[in-house]
Amino acid sequence: xxxxxxxxxxxxxxxxxxxxxxxxxxxxxxxxxxxxxxxxxxxxxxxxxxxxxxxxxxxxxxxxxxxxxxxxxxxxxxxxxxxxxxxxxxxxxxxxxxxxxxxxxxxxxxxxxxxxxxxxxxxxxxxxxxxxxxxxxxxxxxxxxxxxxxxxxxxxxxxxxxxxxxxxxxxxxxxxxxxxxxxxxxxxxxxxxxxxxxxxxxxxxxxxxxxxxxxxxxxxxxxxxxxxxxxxxxxxxxxxxxxxxxxxxxxxxxxxxxxxxxxxxxxxxxxxxxxxxxxxxxxxxxxxx
Amino acid sequence: xxxxxxxxxxxxxxxxxxxxxxxxxxxxxxxxxxxxxxxxxxxxxxxxxxxxxxxxxxxxxxxxxxxxxxxxxxxxxxxxxxxxxxxxxxxxxxxxxxxxxxxxxxxxxxxxxxxxxxxxxxxxxxxxxxxxxxxxxxxxxxxxxxxxxxxxxxxxxxxxxxxxxxxxxxxxxxxxxxxxxxxxxxxxxxxxxxxxxxxxxxxxxxxxxxxxxxxxxxxxxxxxxxxxxxxxxxxxxxxxxxxxxxxxxxxxxxxxxxxxxxxxxxxxxxxxxxxxxxxxxxxxxxxxxxxxxxxxxxxxxxxxxxxxxxxxxxxxxxxxxxxxxxxxxxxxxxxxxxxxxxxxxxxxxxxxxxxxxxxxxxxx
Numbered sequence: 227x228x229x230x231x232x233x234x235x236x237x238x239x240x241x242x243x244x245x246x247x248x249x250x251x252x253x254x255x256x257x258x259x260x261x262x263x264x265x266x267x268x269x270x271x272x273x274x275x276x277x278x279x280x281x282x283x284x285x286x287x288x289x290x291x292x293x294x295x296x297x298x299x300x301x302x303x304x305x306x307x308x309x310x311x312x313x314x315x316x317x318x319x320x321x322x323x324x325x326x327x328x329x330x331x332x333x334x335x336x337x338x339x340x341x342x343x344x345x346x347x348x349x350x351x352x353x354x355x356x357x358x359x360x361x362x363x364x365x366x367x368x369x370x371x372x373x374x375x376x377x378x379x380x381x382x383x384x385x386x387x388x389x390x391x392x393x394x395x396x397x398x399x400x401x402x403x404x405x406x407x408x409x410x411x412x413x414x415x416x417x418x419x420x421x422x423x424x425x426x427x428x429x430x431x432x433x434x435x436x437x438x439x440x441x442x443x444x445x446x447x448x449x450x451x452x453x454x455x456x457x458x459x460x461x462x463x464x465x466x467x468x469x470x471x472x473x474x475x476x477x478x479x480x481x482x483x484x485x486x487x488x489x490x491x492x493x494x495x496x497x498x499x500x501x502x503x504x505x506x507x508x509x510x511x512x513x514x515x
Numbered sequence: 516x517x518x519x520x521x522x523x524x525x526x527x528x529x530x531x532x533x534x535x536x537x538x539x540x541x542x543x544x545x546x547x548x549x550x551x552x553x554x555x556x557x558x559x560x561x562x563x564x565x566x567x568x569x570x571x572x573x574x575x576x577x578x579x580x581x582x583x584x585x586x587x588x589x590x591x592x593x594x595x596x597x598x599x600x601x602x603x604x605x606x607x608x609x610x611x612x613x614x615x616x617x618x619x620x621x622x623x624x625x626x627x628x629x630x631x632x633x634x635x636x637x638x639x640x641x642x643x644x645x646x647x648x649x650x651x652x653x654x655x656x657x658x659x660x661x662x663x664x665x666x667x668x669x670x671x672x673x674x675x676x677x678x679x680x681x682x683x684x685x686x687x688x689x690x691x692x693x694x695x696x697x698x699x700x701x702x703x704x705x706x707x708x709x710x711x712x713x714x715x716x717x718x719x720x721x722x723x724x725x726x727x728x729x730x731x732x733x734x735x736x737x738x739x740x741x742x743x744x745x746x747x748x749x750x751x752x753x754x755x756x757x758x759x760x761x762x763x764x765x766x767x768x769x770x771x772x773x774x775x776x777x778x779x780x781x782x783x784x785x786x787x788x789x790x791x792x793x794x795x796x797x798x799x800x801x802x803x804x805x806x807x808x809x810x811x812x813x814x815x816x817x818x819x820x821x822x823x824x825x826x827x828x829x830x831x832x833x834x835x836x837x838x839x840x841x842x843x844x845x846x847x848x849x850x851x852x853x854x855x856x857x858x859x860x861x862x863x864x865x866x867x868x869x870x871x872x873x874x875x876x877x878x879x
Contacts, residue, residue: 232599261699266598270591271841273848296852303848305523333852351845362828364702389864395856414856434838436699460859477851478858492852 235282235315241265245283245438249429252440257402258370259353264436274307274332275433277349281311281330284345284429290318292326297334297475297492304332321495333396335417337474337496340426342443348411350432353439355399355409375407378450386455395460401448402441415449416460416475422447466491467509469500538583552576561766561795562586566836567593568696568715570765570794587717591837598696607750607759608686611769611792612669614745618796621670622739623773629667634744635796670741671771671788680773680786702828709811709827710804714792716834718800724824725806733822735809736775737789744768744796768793770801774809777816787816 233239248262267275285291291311295304299321307330308319320326323338330347340346356366359377369375378399385393392398398415402408410421411430421428421441428441441447451457462476467488474496476489488509491497501510539546553560553576563575567590575593582588618634621627674680693708700708713721728735747767750759770791778784789809791801810824823829833839 238599238601261701263697263699265696266591266594266837268595270844271838272843272845273841275841296849300523301849302523302527305527309524332848333850351842363832364828390867391860391864393860395860396853412850412853414852416856434842460856462859475852476855478855492855 235285237282242283248438252438253442257406257408259437259439262438264433271434274349276431277330277347280347280429280431289327290320292329295332298494323495335420337493342425344426346426346428348430350411350430353432353437355407399450403445418449467507469497469505470507549576552579561797563589565793566590569593569597587836609747614747616745618744621741712831713804717836721803725803728810728824733810733825738773740771740773742770766795768797768801770805772805
């Protein structure tokens with residue numbers, strides 16, 4: 227099997243046109259889930275086929291692609307998807323957030339503020355924010371049509387009543403442009419504020435569920451909350467052990483079987499560029515010399 | 516000192532190397548040929564073609580070899596290949612009445628034109644391990660009756676001749692047939708779309724659902740009107756030529772289930788139909804499909820929907836094993852970002868409790 231047997235970026239042009247039409251509709255109706263005829267891809271459903279189809283449809287020969295999973299460029303599935311596009315599209319790839327024109331992501335939004343020339347493509351497993359409240363698509367589509375979102379507020383309220391907190395820490399629902407409640411994909415709620423008024427175009431692809439949705443640049447995105455229980459992001463009470471960053475999202479790394487832990491930036495490009503600029507965290511002091 | 520793992524690319528390449536080695540197995544043993552899989556594991560090939568939605572024995576056999584015998588993985592390989600193929604047209608409807616039948620049985624009539632033809636079947640074999648198969652040996656040629664050139668009408672057509680079974684809706688050329696590979700499924704779904712979904716659905720899923728209807732979760736009182744298996748011609752109508760061109764023949768298994776009658780004060784009672792069709796010789800899946808097809812028609816006959824097999828959104832959304840296996844198995848991808856968010860909340864909730872509990876005790 228050799229790559230030249232396939233079209234640029236794998237998908238045939240007809241399929242790309244179909245997906246682009248869905249993307250345009252999604253941009254025109256921010257937060258609305260547009261059904262599209264998702265194709266079988268040569269990687270499994272649930273492993274980013276929606277994001278891959280969106281990326282394949284918008285990628286041009288001059289684009290520079292970055293792929294991250296859990297914020298990192300070197301996680302196995304990110305490596306696999308990046309290699310897929312290197313092979314089928316031959317585009318330049320990068321790990322530098324600001325050097326990329328298209329960033330495909332799973333579970334994170336980069337720490338570096340995105341710019342107007344960039345597109346962020348999210349891989350989405352379950353696009354329907356109401357799915358775990360109402361399993362039927364026939365019902366949830368009606369609820370969206372009528373902006374009938376009471377059930378979601380009841381769920382968040384029950385969380386507070388039971389746990390004292392809104393117990394949703396990722397895939398935290400947002401209201402887009404004052405109309406549609408949207409699932410931001412399973413990004414931690416830490417990343418939710420980055421979606422609001424973002425300069426970059428944000429596209430969401432769900433391959434198995436056959437849905438595409440979008441947040442156009444500079445759109446109002448509000449995390450659902452209550453006046454007396456306002457939305458709060460997860461905060462870490464320590465800096466990154468490697469680059470010393472305060473206020474970045476941290477991964478917990480288990481050091482031994484006696485409870486030792488270290489916390490490092492989940493965004494590997496952010497962390498490495500800080501270290502290159504001389505920033506050091508508490509566990510990285512000797513390396514500075 | 517923690518060093519960020521940079522080995523992703525090398526680890527993947529090494530894992531794929533191991534996979535190739537495991538697939539080959541002991542090199543002292545001759546390698547399995549694609550022809551052997553096609554010829555000797557032919558029912559596996561039939562299943563992979565059916566659920567892979569692609570009639571190509573050789574590619575299906577290759578997929579089974581590449582997948583180390585994991586049939587769902589093989590189905591996935593075939594689907595991912597199929598989706599890249601250009602569509603240049605759709606065949607005309609297949610005439611299973613003109614099938615060159617190798618097996619045909621009916622449970623509704625003792626004898627009928629064309630007779631009962633058992634063909635190559637596991638039915639009535641005693642399931643005793645045949646240890647002689649461990650050694651290589653020739654199989655004596657099987658004795659078969661001469662193929663009767665006479666007619667072998669479909670049982671459903673025989674019952675239909677007496678107007679005792681619901682009539683099939685007439686062909687409607689102005690209404691295109693649904694295709695879930697080109698348009699996402701929307702609910703409620705019509706029967707054509709449901710049948711397409713079931714035809715590529717997971718055999719185990721269909722079997723369990725069909726079984727559930729027999730145990731009371733949406734009972735439909737089925738009789739096997741007929742199961743027939745054999746070869747059918749495929750023809751393509753070519754616009755430029757103005758006539759249909761034969762493309763070749765494919766092997767099919769068709770099951771027509773005759774079910775509980777329906778009627779009203781104005782409409783005479785008739786039996787109802789459940790339909791199953793598959794590539795190759797896949798009797799179990801054709802039968803299961805016909806049970807589920809009939810169950811999904813509950814609304815049409817004013818039946819109360821109370822079993823999972825009658826719930827079209829449930830059935831059609833979960834029948835595809837390529838989708839199901841992908842999503843179930845994606846759980847092994849890294850989730851540490853989300854897990855960290857849960858850990859942070861869990862620790863905070865425990866801290867809140869620890870801080871509030873001593874205060875309460877002091878107050879008491």
